[in-house]
Amino acid sequence: MQRLLHSSAPLWASLDKAMLGKLRKKTGYTFSNCKKALEVCGNDIAKAEEWLHEQAKALGWAKANKLEGRATAQGLVGVASDSSCVAMVEVNCETDFVARNKTFRSLVERVAAACLNHGKTLPQDNLTKSFLSADQLKTVPCGKEGGPLADHVALAIGSVGENLSLRRCALLQAPPRSAVHLSGYTHPAENSLGVGPVLCGRYGALVAFKATLDSAPKTQILGRQLCQHIVGMCPERIGDPEKDSPNPDTDSESVLIFQEFLLDVNQTVGNVLEEHDASILDFVRFECGEAC
Structure with a gap:
């Protein structure tokens, strides 16, 4: 999956690396996306997973609207x-x-x-x-x-x-x-x-x-x-x-x-x-x- 957001204020030290690995394995999103999700959601893994899903859905709908009308044979x-x-x-x-x-x-x-x-x-x-x-x-x-x-x-x-x-x-x-x-x-x-x-x-x-x-x-x-x-x-x-x-x-x-x-x-x-x-x-x- 493409990178959803770009973080310019790294909080790597405050993140639980085990939690980051778990979120990455569970969702399949990139480490940078999972890292951003945990930062936004205060290290709440359930909220981070939901946030990632909503961001991916928004990205998908944006791309779907852009590609609408192209032939699908x-x-x-x-x-x-x-x-x-x-x-x-x-x-x-x-x-x-x-x-x-x-x-x-x-x-x-x-x-x-x-x-x-x-x-x-x-x-x-x-x-x-x-x-x-x-x-x-x-x-x-x-x-x-x-x-x-x-x-x-x-x-x-x-x-x-x-x-x-x-x-x-x-x-x-x-x-x-x-x-x-x-x-x-x-x-x-x-x-x-x-x-x-x-x-x-x-x-x-x-x-x-x-x-x-x-x-x-x-x-x-x-x-x-x-x-x-x-x-x-x-x-x-x-x-x-x-x-x-x-x-x-x-x-x-x-x-x-x-x-x-x-x-x-x-x-x-x-x-x-x-x-x-x-x-x-x-x-x-x-x-x-x-x-x-």
Whole structure:
């Protein structure tokens, strides 16, 4: 992080060096910023941490306002899930270099986790698909860390130095302990950086389905495979075998149940669902930077 303030009246002798080291380790800010914070806050480490956060947020908002309007065509899709809700978000940045930055990836995880928590507060009487716009995303609260997501984006802008934006969120919710299974996936699939069970990639999919498999692991595998297919084959709709007909050109097939299954081209998705006594109820696919 850039230096926030410059102290011309050093009080090093009056500072507890152990306290300074602790504040530096806890917050990640520079020694000069931590030193200034302790000077301003009378060596109160809790107040110093809060002061640093407020200064960083102010710097981030100033930089965000300055960079507003610059194109953000790169970024990541993040997916967070539990048994009753799955959330998929797209967060954008200016360059692919920043898309690989740990601070940016951590932001995407934080946004996905916050949206999952938000989704779990909504009514779940039936299977529901909903979307949050960029403006709605800005107001979503960020869990234990507090504050709306807009503040966390501003902080990240202050850190990475280029424009970032919240683009969209999709939510699938199912009643707890229902027969509906929810799965989420990103490609490439990568592990969380520490905010929780969040996946990040350039592409993502959510799926809601029913199946009568004899174990939870088998159900999870099927859900993951269906998401992988949706990411790779980009279907436009599920389809109904009684009302729809397959496209004679299999390479142009856009109906999910008639597409060749990505993981076994000798079967269609419909064949795989029939084999597992399963049915797809709904799905969502995101591609980072796609026109919507």
